[in-house]
Amino acid sequence: MDLFQRTPIAQPLAARLRAANLDEYVGQEHLLARGKPLREALEQGALHSMIFWGPPGVGKTTLARLLAKVSDAHFETISAVLSGVKEIRQAVEIAQQHAAQYGKRTILFVDEVHRFNKSQQDAFLPYVEDGTLIFIGATTENPSFELNNALLSRARVYVLKSLDEAALRKLVKRALSEEKGLGARHLALPEESFQILLAAADGDGRRLLNLLENASDLVEDGESIAAETLQNLLGDSHRRFDKGGEAFYDQISALHKSVRGSSPDGALYWFARMLDGGCDPLYIARRVVRMASEEVGNADPRALTLCLNAWDVQERLGSPEGELAVAQAIVYLACAPKSNAVYMGFKAAMSEAGEHGSLEVPLHLRNAPTKLMKQLGYGEEYRYAHDEPDAFAAGEDYFPESLEPRRYYQPVPRGLELKIRDKLKHLAELDRNSPRRRRR
Structure with a gap:
C-alpha cells in the first residue's frame, strides 16, 4: 500500500442524507408547499436574493443548494466566520467567469452572514444590484438587528422554522432505511427511543442525525437502539437557548x-x-x-x-x-395588582428633562448654607411642609419658573395605588383652593 495514499474520510450521517431534490427535503412546508411564494419562484426560475433566517439544523444550507440545482445555477459558498472581503472578491470573480464562459448565473451562499460587519456586508451590494450574484444569506439571528438596511432592501427574508415531529420522523426513517444512511445495518428504533431522540434534537435535524449516528455506534448490526443507550449518551443536554441570541x-x-x-x-x-x-x-x-x-x-x-x-x-x-x-x-x-404608573411617569419626566434643557432651580427651592446665598434670595419664601397643616404646603410650586407644573405620576385604581390616587386627588384639591398658590 502507498504510504502517501489517503483513506477517504467518511461523511457524517447528516451530510450523507442531505436532500438531493425537493421531494427529499423535509420541513418548511410554509415556504415550499405548492402555491407558496418560494416554490412558485423555483418552478418559474425566478430566483432572487434572499435571507434564510432560522435556528440551527433546519435546512438552510440544503435549501440553498437545491435552489442552485433546480435553477441550473453555479453554487458558491463562503462562511462569514472564516471569510472576509478577499473571499467575497474571489467569489465575484468566479461568478463573472461563469457568466462570461457558460452564461450561468451564480448563487453565492453566505453562511452565518450576521458575522460580517457593515463594510463587509456593503461589499456585496454592487454585485447583487447588477445581477452578478444571486445572494443567499443564512442567519440564526434577527436580520432586522444584524444586517444592513441596504442589504435587506435587496433581499427577501424567509423565516425557516424548527423541524416538527413529522419532519424528524421522516429523517429517522430515511436514516434507518437508505443505504447511504444506516440501512445496511438493519437497526431498529423503538418509539420510546425516538421520543428521547425527539426531545434531545429540539427541532434541529442535524442534531437528531448526529445523535442517531452516535447511538448506532454503540449497538451491533440488527439490534434495537434502546432508550437506556440514548439516555447514557445524552447525559444532561440542554435545549436550544443561545445566550445573547x-x-x-x-x-x-x-x-x-x-x-x-x-x-x-x-x-x-x-x-x-x-x-x-x-x-x-x-x-x-x-x-x-x-x-x-x-x-x-x-x-x-x-x-x-x-x-x-x-x-x-x-x-x-x-x-x-x-x-x-x-x-x-x-x-x-x-x-400582584399591576401598575406601570411609576414607570410611565419616570419616562415622561426623563423626556421633559432632556427636552427643556438646564432650567434654573427656583430660588425658593434652593438651599442657603451661606450668608451670601441668603442675601441673593436662596431659600426665600420656602415653606417647610412639616410646619403646615397635615404636613402639606398647599399651593406650593416645585417646578422651574418657565415650566408649568406637570402630572407625570398617574396612579392606577388597583392595589395600594388606589389609596395613593385618592390622597393625591385630595392634595390637588387643597392646592387649587389655597390662597398661597404661586401660579394662577
Missing part, C-alpha cells in the same frame, strides 16, 4: 409578558425553559427586580423587596436551591 431575548420577553399578563403558570414555564436552556439564574433574578418596579410599582411596594430578597437568596445558595426563591418572586409578581 434571538432565542434568549424571545424567552425573557415571554417571561416578562407573562408576569405583566398576570399568568403565574406561563411565567413559571418560561422561567423553567430558560433554566433548562442553561441561563444564569442571577440574570433572571436581576430582570425580575426590574419587573417589580416596571409592572407592579406602588400597587404593591412589597414586590420590590421580595424580589430583592430572592436575588439575595440566589446569590447565597446558588443552584438549584436559590431558584425556588426566584420562582416565588416571579409568581408573586404575576399575581
